[in-house]
Amino acid sequence: MTVAPRELRLxxxxxxANLASVRREVEAxxxxxxxxxxxxxxxxxxVNEALANITRHAYGGAHDRPVELVATFEHGLLxxxxxxxxxxxxxxxxxxxxxxxxxxxxxLICLHRLMDTIRFTPQSDGMLLTMERRL
Amino acid sequence: xxxLNTATDLIPAARQEGDSIILSVRGELDLHNSPELRTHLLxxxxxxxxxxxxLNLGGVPYMDSSALAVLVEALKKMMKTxxxxxLVALQPRVKGLIEIARLAxxxxxxxxxxxxxxxxIP
Numbered sequence: 001m002t003v004a005p006r007e008l009r010l011x012x013x014x015x016x017a018n019l020a021s022v023r024r025e026v027e028a029x030x031x032x033x034x035x036x037x038x039x040x041x042x043x044x045x046x047v048n049e050a051l052a053n054i055t056r057h058a059y060g061g062a063h064d065r066p067v068e069l070v071a072t073f074e075h076g077l078l079x080x081x082x083x084x085x086x087x088x089x090x091x092x093x094x095x096x097x098x099x100x101x102x103x104x105x106x107x108l109i110c111l112h113r114l115m116d117t118i119r120f121t122p123q124s125d126g127m128l129l130t131m132e133r134r135l
Numbered sequence: 136x137x138x139l140n141t142a143t144d145l146i147p148a149a150r151q152e153g154d155s156i157i158l159s160v161r162g163e164l165d166l167h168n169s170p171e172l173r174t175h176l177l178x179x180x181x182x183x184x185x186x187x188x189x190l191n192l193g194g195v196p197y198m199d200s201s202a203l204a205v206l207v208e209a210l211k212k213m214m215k216t217x218x219x220x221x222l223v224a225l226q227p228r229v230k231g232l233i234e235i236a237r238l239a240x241x242x243x244x245x246x247x248x249x250x251x252x253x254x255x256i257p
Contacts, residue, residue, distance in 0.1 A: 016165065016166035016167035017167050041228040044197075045199065052201060100238050100241060101207060103204050103207070103208075106200035106203060106232075110200070114235075
């Protein structure tokens with residue numbers, strides 16, 4: 001029996017008030033894909049952190065700019081893309097031994113540690129972030 | 136023991152016991168409400184100047200790095216005067232974030248408020 005690929009598409013603004021509802025949608029989607037905890041919680045955290053970074057860094061704190069999330073699940077691979085139309089700069093990665101009391105960078109650490117792959121692809125008008133995790 | 140006014144639903148209960156402040160935090164904490172948490176937490180610290188801050192996070196099922204940054208700011212403020220911050224009753228997803236951020240050995244992590252209040256302050 002072939003299992004049809006699943007897809008989640010969300011279009012939202014960069015308002016942090018949207019984060020909770022996006023987390024619920026991603027949680028429900030990853031649960032339907034078969035991800036157990038703690039993996040499910042890790043994926044939810046990663047999406048939240050990536051969206052927060054878009055608000056803060058790609059959009060300089062603006063709350064009214066567009067963000068598009070697409071999540072697909074096929075052959076055991078979850079792929080999540082986040083598209084923004086912001087500054088188009090990929091974030092610099094914090095050193096592994098950075099002082100944990102210094103602010104900033106934890107979100108990106110979460111992305112790198114909790115997803116199997118992450119890739120920032122600059123667009124002519126923003127950024128495409130692609131993250132993958134295998135079930 | 137004195138009950139403290141917190142003026143925010145994020146901190147539904149707060150009390151002072153000697154030089155310790157014990158706060159219950161409630162709800163999912165993210166970039167949307169972490170600024171509010173910061174305002175009220177720092178206000179409480181400025182008003183009470185405790186040597187020990189106990190944050191009961193049993194009612195926090197989720198926290199992101201912006202909220203964690205608020206806790207770190209409170210910790211750094213306390214450390215300036217030799218104080219300590221204890222995090223109590225961590226839910227699994229919150230504990231996971233604290234471990235990723237390598238803060239598990241910098242905060243005191245306790246199962247209960249009682250355990251946190253029994254910890255010695257240097």
